[in-house]
Amino acid sequence: MNFDFSEEQFLLRDQAKKFLGDRSSPDVVRAVLEDDDKSYDETLWREMAELGWTGTTIPEEYGGAGMSGEDLCVIAEELGRSLAPTPFSSSVYLATEALLMAGNEDQKQEYLPALAAGEKIGCLAVSEGVGVANAASVKMRAGDGTVDGTKVPVADGDIADFAIVPARTGSGDDLSLFIVDLNGSGVSRKAVETVDPTRSHAEISFENAAAEPLGAPGDGWSIVQRVFDRAAILMAFEQVGGAQACLEMATDYAKNRFAFGRAIGSFQAIKHKLADIYIATELARANAYYGAWALTTDAPDLSIAAAAARVAASEAYNLAARENIQTHGGMGFTWEFDCHLYYRRAKLLSLALGGERRWKDRLISQLEARNSTGEE
Amino acid sequence: MDFNDTAEEAEFRAEARDWLAENAERKTPGKVYKYKRGEPELIPAARAWEGEKFAGGFSGIALPKEYGGRGGTRLQQIIFGEEELNYLIPPPIFSISHGMAVPTMLTYATEEQKQRYVPATLKGDQIWCQLFSEPAGGSDLAGLRTRSVRDGDDWIINGQKIWTSGAHYADMAILVTRSDPDAPKHKGLTYFFLDMTSPGIEIRPIKQVSGYANFNEVFMTDLRIPDSQRLGDVGQGWQVAITTLMNERVSSGIRPAPDFEDIFQLARDTELEDGPAIADAAVREKLADWYIKAQGVKLLRARLMTALSRGERPGPENSISKLVSSFRRQEIAHFGMDLMDMSGAMMDPDKVPSRALYQQALLDSPGGRIAAGSDEILRNIISERVLGLPPDIRVDKELPFNQLPSGSE
Ligand SMILES: Cc1cc2nc3c(=O)[nH]c(=O)nc-3n(C[C@H](O)[C@H](O)[C@H](O)COP(=O)(O)OP(=O)(O)OC[C@H]3O[C@@H](n4cnc5c(N)ncnc54)[C@H](O)[C@@H]3O)c2cc1C
Numbered sequence: 001m002n003f004d005f006s007e008e009q010f011l012l013r014d015q016a017k018k019f020l021g022d023r024s025s026p027d028v029v030r031a032v033l034e035d036d037d038k039s040y041d042e043t044l045w046r047e048m049a050e051l052g053w054t055g056t057t058i059p060e061e062y063g064g065a066g067m068s069g070e071d072l073c074v075i076a077e078e079l080g081r082s083l084a085p086t087p088f089s090s091s092v093y094l095a096t097e098a099l100l101m102a103g104n105e106d107q108k109q110e111y112l113p114a115l116a117a118g119e120k121i122g123c124l125a126v127s128e129g130v131g132v133a134n135a136a137s138v139k140m141r142a143g144d145g146t147v148d149g150t151k152v153p154v155a156d157g158d159i160a161d162f163a164i165v166p167a168r169t170g171s172g173d174d175l176s177l178f179i180v181d182l183n184g185s186g187v188s189r190k191a192v193e194t195v196d197p198t199r200s201h202a203e204i205s206f207e208n209a210a211a212e213p214l215g216a217p218g219d220g221w222s223i224v225q226r227v228f229d230r231a232a233i234l235m236a237f238e239q240v241g242g243a244q245a246c247l248e249m250a251t252d253y254a255k256n257r258f259a260f261g262r263a264i265g266s267f268q269a270i271k272h273k274l275a276d277i278y279i280a281t282e283l284a285r286a287n288a289y290y291g292a293w294a295l296t297t298d299a300p301d302l303s304i305a306a307a308a309a310r311v312a313a314s315e316a317y318n319l320a321a322r323e324n325i326q327t328h329g330g331m332g333f334t335w336e337f338d339c340h341l342y343y344r345r346a347k348l349l350s351l352a353l354g355g356e357r358r359w360k361d362r363l364i365s366q367l368e369a370r371n372s373t374g375e376e
Numbered sequence: 377m378d379f380n381d382t383a384e385e386a387e388f389r390a391e392a393r394d395w396l397a398e399n400a401e402r403k404t405p406g407k408v409y410k411y412k413r414g415e416p417e418l419i420p421a422a423r424a425w426e427g428e429k430f431a432g433g434f435s436g437i438a439l440p441k442e443y444g445g446r447g448g449t450r451l452q453q454i455i456f457g458e459e460e461l462n463y464l465i466p467p468p469i470f471s472i473s474h475g476m477a478v479p480t481m482l483t484y485a486t487e488e489q490k491q492r493y494v495p496a497t498l499k500g501d502q503i504w505c506q507l508f509s510e511p512a513g514g515s516d517l518a519g520l521r522t523r524s525v526r527d528g529d530d531w532i533i534n535g536q537k538i539w540t541s542g543a544h545y546a547d548m549a550i551l552v553t554r555s556d557p558d559a560p561k562h563k564g565l566t567y568f569f570l571d572m573t574s575p576g577i578e579i580r581p582i583k584q585v586s587g588y589a590n591f592n593e594v595f596m597t598d599l600r601i602p603d604s605q606r607l608g609d610v611g612q613g614w615q616v617a618i619t620t621l622m623n624e625r626v627s628s629g630i631r632p633a634p635d636f637e638d639i640f641q642l643a644r645d646t647e648l649e650d651g652p653a654i655a656d657a658a659v660r661e662k663l664a665d666w667y668i669k670a671q672g673v674k675l676l677r678a679r680l681m682t683a684l685s686r687g688e689r690p691g692p693e694n695s696i697s698k699l700v701s702s703f704r705r706q707e708i709a710h711f712g713m714d715l716m717d718m719s720g721a722m723m724d725p726d727k728v729p730s731r732a733l734y735q736q737a738l739l740d741s742p743g744g745r746i747a748a749g750s751d752e753i754l755r756n757i758i759s760e761r762v763l764g765l766p767p768d769i770r771v772d773k774e775l776p777f778n779q780l781p782s783g784s785e
Contacts, residue, residue, distance in 0.1 A: 001379065001451075001685070002377060002382075003675070004679075004682055247763075251763050251764070254765060255765065255766065262766070262769060265759075265766055266768065266769060268752075268768070270765075271755065271765050272752070272755040274765065275754075275755040275758040275762075275763070279696050279699065279700060279758070282672070282676065282693070283669060283672030283676075286671075286676050287671060287672055287675065289377060289675065290671070290675050293377045293378065293379050311664055311665075311668050312672060315665075315668075359664075360660060360664030361660050361661075361664075364654070364667075368654065
């Protein structure tokens with residue numbers, strides 16, 4: 001039993017924390033928030049790529065660092081803490097994971113080195129508008145080497161070089177995955193406004209757009225689901241990092257803000273609120289750590305671990321972000337103060353990959369499946 | 377990171393499992409131990425179970441062999457605790473004895489006293505109770521009033537304790553008293569241990585919400601305790617009590633019943649209007665929340681094990697587990713009964729699922745949120761000791777104890 005990261009991982013974390021504290025400061029995040037023409041911080045993205053983060057889990061033969069899922073979790077937590085305004089989750093947790101999982105050799109050769117170097121940005125486009133973004137909701141059609149339809153919202157869809165999209169093939173219900181060059185003909189995209197402008201989103205229309213198959217025909221949704229499971233764990237670390245940042249911010253404020261002649265942090269209503277955030281965050285962290293281990297060892301209960309980490313982390317971050325504003329009083333409700341940056345991000349992350357309700361349902365389905373096969 | 381046992385841990389776990397498989401009946405969903413709290417047969421059965429564990433080398437696992445322990449590690453103790461919970465064993469009659477009295481004795485008693493009391497406790501021959509809380513306050517332990525006055529080689533004790541679990545069957549007790557009412561409240565306390573058959577002790581059971589009487593009022597009238605049974609210095613009782621309570625927090629293996637697995641099973645067995653309860657979205661949401669909490673607490677125990685294996689001292693973070701688990705137990709009890717609809721009101725073990733586990737937990741679970749640090753006190757501990765928030769404004773720290781306001785009683 002070793003419930004902890006390794007020495008090297010602690011070093012990685014310190015390095016990441018220091019780097020991001022500097023390069024992804026609130027001013028950097030705010031610059032993306034306040035400038036409508038800025039989708040992400042390009043300098044930060046380039047520097048992250050230079051540090052090798054974009055290629056963390058890509059094998060060395062494809063230009064990556066060949067590190068483990070756990071290492072990526074360490075980085076993810078710090079990205080979440082610092083609200084890094086980059087397409088990291090789309091390109092690394094989703095596009096890269098999908099290519100590693102389902103790409104053929106040519107595709108890996110073509111895309112992975114460019115993804116590792118941060119030269120190409122990938123995204124995964126699933127949702128087609130209002131409603132649960134599940135397999136049944138996909139209307140996009142695939143023809144002979146082309147796709148037609150609209151995806152919205154697509155995280156980082158406005159800046160990505162390519163998208164991975166599930167689309168219907170033939171006449172049946174089969175879904176298959178395709179890679180589409182977003183700079184190619186037949187693709188038009190426009191940015192869509194979201195609750196968190198520090199992470200850009202787009203609506204992408206495909207009209208006879210050239211598409212190359214990824215993975216076996218008909219496997220589309222099962223690949224998406226497996227990619228989502230893995231991404232859920234990585235994103236849980238971002239969420240835990242964000243929740244921790246809120247807890248620290250609120251605790252700090254509570255110690256220094258005085259009312260009625262004493263620190264507001266001496267009022268139990270505030271103390272107990274912060275204790276509850278701490279508890280939720282630690283439970284989420286514990287579930288995320290287990291997820292990290294499952295990710296790295298490809299454990300049989302990976303989907304259970306992923307759903308548990310996802311649910312716990314979404315709840316913790318939303319709670320922490322919301323009560324952080326409350327703890328700050330009027331100050332917390334201002335544009336000037338940073339509380340809302342976390343509040344926005346918390347909600348955004350808990351909707352990306354599908355909302356809490358859906359993941360709770362999935363958690364129970366996975367537990368039922370485990371139970372009926374008699375596995376422990 | 378590694379959530380599997382190390383080779384050594386696995387070896388010990390296998391040994392524990394083998395021994396348990398031979399000596400106890402494995403738990404299956406819905407099945408409960410043959411005697412409930414409050415049934416007279418329970419106490420001898422619990423003593424016998426401790427005796428068996430002692431003989432098998434699984435009592436006092438982390439304690440030195442010279443005092444009857446196994447000479448193993450805290451980690452092994454936690455592993456055994458985890459495994460033991462998969463079997464039908466008596467409810468924890470010995471948790472105060474093992475979790476509080478023994479560590480306190482080992483820290484403060486004389487060598488001769490350790491030899492005399494510790495092995496006897498591990499064998500199941502001696503059960504201890506904890507004479508701490510008083511009518512004037514449980515959370516505010518340092519507000520206690522039971523007086524101790526020195527008389528030659530003895531101390532004379534007068535006062536009243538309350539909520540003392542198991543006083544009616546305990547052989548021995550740990551006791552905190554006020555030896556100096558002129559000193560500030562934390563500075564005038566003195567700590568003892570005593571034989572519960574000493575003259576001057578009167579025990580009156582208090583009936584609990586659940587109907588049976590596991591805790592008691594204990595009246596002490598001119599009770600004599602030899603000075604040799606004082607633990608720690610005169611006036612140092614608060615420090616000794618802290619030792620006792622810190623060990624309480626670490627004593628592992630709290631697993632509330634019913635817990636996630638029970639309600640998960642119940643949801644699969646229960647038919648609602650449109651099919652099994654497990655298919656109902658509202659039920660699934662609740663189940664998911666309880667799963668992440670139960671799993672989170674289990675994983676935090678893994679964190680505790682890691683800390684112990686590195687020789688670190690468990691910190692106040694571990695207050696989370698009891699706080700989260702006792703609350704979850706109450707919620708699950710309520711929800712399980714709700715799934716049973718009108719029939720959920722029945723307490724008859726032959727008529728409702730799991731032999732009325734949920735109904736019993738309904739009536740028993742409020743106590744878990746009060747005993748051993750209430751929800752509110754644990755949140756204070758987390759916010760002050762973990763997050764570093766300022767303590768409450770205190771009006772009682774510097775004044776002499778006998779000048780403190782006390783409210784009406
Ligand atoms: C089942 C059970 C078994 C027990 N067994 C034993 C035993 O064996 N030995 C023993 O010595 N005691 C025992 N106790 C007593 C237990 O330790 C006390 O009941 C507990 O500490 C609370 O004290 P109290 O009952 O005096 O309530 P109070 O301390 O009066 O508390 C009443 C309410 O006020 C809240 N409160 C008190 N202080 C604060 C504060 N500073 N901040 C916020 N809220 C506060 C509490 O959380 C609670 O909600 C047992 C209790 C129970 C329920």
